[in-house]
Amino acid sequence: xxxxxxxxxxxxxxxxxxxxxLFVDLDALEAxxxxxxxxxxxxxxxxxxxxxxxxxxxxxxRLLAAxxxxxxxxxxxxxxxxxxxxxxxxxxxNEVVGATKIARLVALAGRARLCVAADDTRNLEELSAAATxxxxxxxxxxxxxxxxxxxxxxxxxxxxxxxRVLDLPGLSLRGLMGYEGHVxxxxxxEEKEARSEESASMLAEAKRLVEAVGIPVECTSGxxxxxxxxxxxxxxxxxLQAGGGVLMDQTYGLYGxxxxxxxxxxxxxxxxxxxxxxxxxxxxxxxxxxxxxxxAVWDSDLAQLDSSIExxxxxxxxTHLRLAEGVTLEPGQRLLLVPHYSDSTVLLxxxxxxxxxGVVEDVWPISGAGMLQ
Amino acid sequence: xxxxxxxxxxxxxxxxxxxxxLFVDLDALEAxxxxxxxxxxxxxxxxxxxxxxxxxxxxxxRLLAAxxxxxxxxxxxxxxxxxxxxxxxxxxxNEVVGATKIARLVALAGRARLCVAADDTRNLEELSAAATxxxxxxxxxxxxxxxxxxxxxxxxxxxxxxxRVLDLPGLSLRGLMGYEGHVxxxxxxEEKEARSEESASMLAEAKRLVEAVGIPVECTSGxxxxxxxxxxxxxxxxxLQAGGGVLMDQTYGLYGxxxxxxxxxxxxxxxxxxxxxxxxxxxxxxxxxxxxxxxAVWDSDLAQLDSSIExxxxxxxxTHLRLAEGVTLEPGQRLLLVPHYSDSTVLLxxxxxxxxxGVVEDVWPISGAGMLQ
Numbered sequence: 001x002x003x004x005x006x007x008x009x010x011x012x013x014x015x016x017x018x019x020x021x022l023f024v025d026l027d028a029l030e031a032x033x034x035x036x037x038x039x040x041x042x043x044x045x046x047x048x049x050x051x052x053x054x055x056x057x058x059x060x061x062r063l064l065a066a067x068x069x070x071x072x073x074x075x076x077x078x079x080x081x082x083x084x085x086x087x088x089x090x091x092x093x094n095e096v097v098g099a100t101k102i103a104r105l106v107a108l109a110g111r112a113r114l115c116v117a118a119d120d121t122r123n124l125e126e127l128s129a130a131a132t133x134x135x136x137x138x139x140x141x142x143x144x145x146x147x148x149x150x151x152x153x154x155x156x157x158x159x160x161x162x163x164r165v166l167d168l169p170g171l172s173l174r175g176l177m178g179y180e181g182h183v184x185x186x187x188x189x190e191e192k193e194a195r196s197e198e199s200a201s202m203l204a205e206a207k208r209l210v211e212a213v214g215i216p217v218e219c220t221s222g223x224x225x226x227x228x229x230x231x232x233x234x235x236x237x238x239x240l241q242a243g244g245g246v247l248m249d250q251t252y253g254l255y256g257x258x259x260x261x262x263x264x265x266x267x268x269x270x271x272x273x274x275x276x277x278x279x280x281x282x283x284x285x286x287x288x289x290x291x292x293x294x295x296a297v298w299d300s301d302l303a304q305l306d307s308s309i310e311x312x313x314x315x316x317x318x319t320h321l322r323l324a325e326g327v328t329l330e331p332g333q334r335l336l337l338v339p340h341y342s343d344s345t346v347l348l349x350x351x352x353x354x355x356x357x358g359v360v361e362d363v364w365p366i367s368g369a370g371m372l373q
Numbered sequence: 374x375x376x377x378x379x380x381x382x383x384x385x386x387x388x389x390x391x392x393x394x395l396f397v398d399l400d401a402l403e404a405x406x407x408x409x410x411x412x413x414x415x416x417x418x419x420x421x422x423x424x425x426x427x428x429x430x431x432x433x434x435r436l437l438a439a440x441x442x443x444x445x446x447x448x449x450x451x452x453x454x455x456x457x458x459x460x461x462x463x464x465x466x467n468e469v470v471g472a473t474k475i476a477r478l479v480a481l482a483g484r485a486r487l488c489v490a491a492d493d494t495r496n497l498e499e500l501s502a503a504a505t506x507x508x509x510x511x512x513x514x515x516x517x518x519x520x521x522x523x524x525x526x527x528x529x530x531x532x533x534x535x536x537r538v539l540d541l542p543g544l545s546l547r548g549l550m551g552y553e554g555h556v557x558x559x560x561x562x563e564e565k566e567a568r569s570e571e572s573a574s575m576l577a578e579a580k581r582l583v584e585a586v587g588i589p590v591e592c593t594s595g596x597x598x599x600x601x602x603x604x605x606x607x608x609x610x611x612x613l614q615a616g617g618g619v620l621m622d623q624t625y626g627l628y629g630x631x632x633x634x635x636x637x638x639x640x641x642x643x644x645x646x647x648x649x650x651x652x653x654x655x656x657x658x659x660x661x662x663x664x665x666x667x668x669a670v671w672d673s674d675l676a677q678l679d680s681s682i683e684x685x686x687x688x689x690x691x692t693h694l695r696l697a698e699g700v701t702l703e704p705g706q707r708l709l710l711v712p713h714y715s716d717s718t719v720l721l722x723x724x725x726x727x728x729x730x731g732v733v734e735d736v737w738p739i740s741g742a743g744m745l746q
Contacts, residue, residue, distance in 0.1 A: 017473075018473040018474055019471070052689060052690075074689065074690045094644070094690065095644040097643070097644040097645075097704045098391070098705055100389075100390075104391075119645055119647055120646075120647075122704070143645075149648070150653055150688065151645035151647065151691070152647060153647055269470055269471055271467070271468040271469075271470040271524070272492055272516075272523070272524035272525075274492055274518065274524065274526055274527075278522075280468075280523055280524055283745070285664060285717065286717075286745060290717075291658060291663040291664035315554065316716060317425075317447045317448060317745075318523055318524070320523070330495075331468070331495065332470055332471055343689060344658065344663075348745070349745065350743040369743065370721065370722055370723040370742065370743075372393050372656070372659060372690075372721070372722065373392065
């Protein structure tokens with residue numbers, strides 16, 4: 001699937017690429033992946049990184065090479081893209097609802113080991129009917145609400161739903177999912193630890209209740225990049241879903257993710273500089289996700305944010321830059337941006353350059369972008 | 374280019390489509406296009422709608438059929454997509470900088486009438502050299518800053534730049550561009566009118582100064598959906614760039630755009646409803662642009678927003694819905710959303726269903742999404 005071998009960009013320096021150009025620094029990516037895989041290994045749990053942020057099967061394969069047991073996806077179409085890219089063990093950490101989407105899910109189960117979350121009896125019956133008709137098996141995680149208030153049943157409701165999975169043909173119970181999405185963005189470390197422990201307790205309680213009715217729980221899956229270094233140590237998870245942190249960004253910095261290196265960058269070009277102390281770059285909020293905050297300029301020599309050039313705003317296709325006294329920029333000059341949030345940035349692009357020491361090693365299609373169904 | 378004739382969705386009702394499904398109501402689209410074309414006709418100016426919001430060549434062709442003289446694009450790659458789709462008269466209302474991008478621009482000029490904005494002498498020289506080497510002609514609009522403070526020269530600087538265009542081989546001076554981006558979001562109508570008049574005066578002044586040195590100005594181009602009904606009447610423009618308003622959205626409603634019908638919708642499905650008074654839909658901020666605000670639920674029977682179901686938040690892939698007392702929703706039920714901003718929503722999708730009376734007439738690839746270079 002990769003076009004790397006023949007892609008004209010391979011072997012070029014990033015300064016030669018047309019802009020805006022999204023790229024991942026492979027050394028940093030590998031260091032981050034190694035750190036997340038290591039945290040799982042140290043705690044005796046599996047790493048099943050979510051690929052919602054990166055959306056590129058070629059990047060996902062690097063995570064498998066780093067020790068991941070499979071990947072986590074948000075949607076069926078995202079999982080299809082991963083299967084097309086050669087990934088064979090996929091968790092869809094979400095409810096899959098409606099005849100059309102269940103038909104796609106079942107078709108996909110014919111070519112990958114597939115697991116899906118569920119929180120509704122009728123949904124389970126529809127999944128069972130479709131799987132049985134197609135002669136495939138679907139693994140199921142009963143989705144438990146561990147405090148986020150989104151999808152999922154209460155711990156007390158989990159045993160009945162788990163029993164329903166066992167009773168229905170075409171379905172296998174893999175265990176429980178308890179994703180603590182509400183904990184990810186907490187900036188105070190003590191509060192983050194306390195809320196992580198609460199969620200872990202709820203998941204552990206759901207497991208206890210299910211096992212109390214004689215149903216074994218092989219897998220308990222959860223955790224995000226915003227709390228993985230805590231969640232992986234609490235004993236409630238057998239499988240960690242955190243994955244976005246392999247790219248790193250300003251948001252994860254604010255969330256306190258420790259020790260990760262910035263791996264995702266956006267190379268831009270100045271296209272206009274009509275006023276002293278200002279310049280306009282060629283990437284706006286159509287190239288760098290805007291709703292959490294603004295990108296920042298990166299000084300690659302010092303490997304840190306550049307305080308002499310500030311991003312003061314984004315138009316749809318323009319970067320508004322304020323320059324410190326003495327700094328000038330001219331059309332054609334290049335800058336590196338660190339996106340505010342990788343999750344909302346990568347999906348705006350179609351390819352991601354895989355770069356080492358400033359040279360393009362590979363070009364990865366972001367095939368999962370726009371896969372919303 | 375269209376896959377409509379053979380697309381399996383053609384002839385289906387929107388309720389049969391997998392979700393989330395982005396669609397445009399053709400009756401509303403045509404009414405809006407007719408209104409914008411009519412405003413231009415009534416004022417004796419050309420309509421060159423910006424396709425940055427819709428990004429679909431097939432939709433752009435509907436605007437040409439409604440009376441547009443060509444289209445406006447933001448980027449070279451977006452213009453390439455429009456040319457691939459059969460559009461032959463394209464303004465890139467932006468500076469095109471750097472050897473790689475200028476090479477793409479010049480290649481495109483071999484297969485479409487192309488006009489580009491410029492605000493820098495060295496950029497003009499690079500455009501000229503590339504055009505001359507390729508044996509093509511580039512039309513140029515001198516970009517004038519009419520108060521936005523982004524790209525563009527002052528009115529006083531316009532004559533020298535216009536003269537430079539005339540002097541350089543391979544370039545033809547088409548006129549001036551003065552886009553009043555800062556006026557679009559003004560909600561107070563009196564202030565919007567006052568600021569529109571200021572911008573129009575600056576553009577008219579630039580034209581007067583250029584003509585005063587003996588250079589004819591054939592075209593003055595500007596205006597956006599947020600002020601087009603004012604800008605088109607002020608006498609400063611010969612060409613209106615406003616185009617996003619053919620889709621309409623909540624943002625343009627807040628901006629006071631008069632008389633347009635909602636044409637862009639997102640069909641979603643409930644995937645979970647574990648708590649009384651709440652439900653979770655299958656579209657988050659990866660399906661409905663988030664940075665300006667939240668989508669709203671549409672009541673298609675009453676053709677107005679539905680006050681009984683409120684979107685209280687968006688996760689990446691989930692809609693958080695609060696239900697009024699007595700309202701219940703179950704997994705599998707469908708809702709229509711009105712995106713907060715069309716510009717930040719369409720680019721998240723890959724196809725747009727063209728729908729009339731609830732039935733799919735055509736399926737339009739959103740080929741311009743992700744075209745950022």
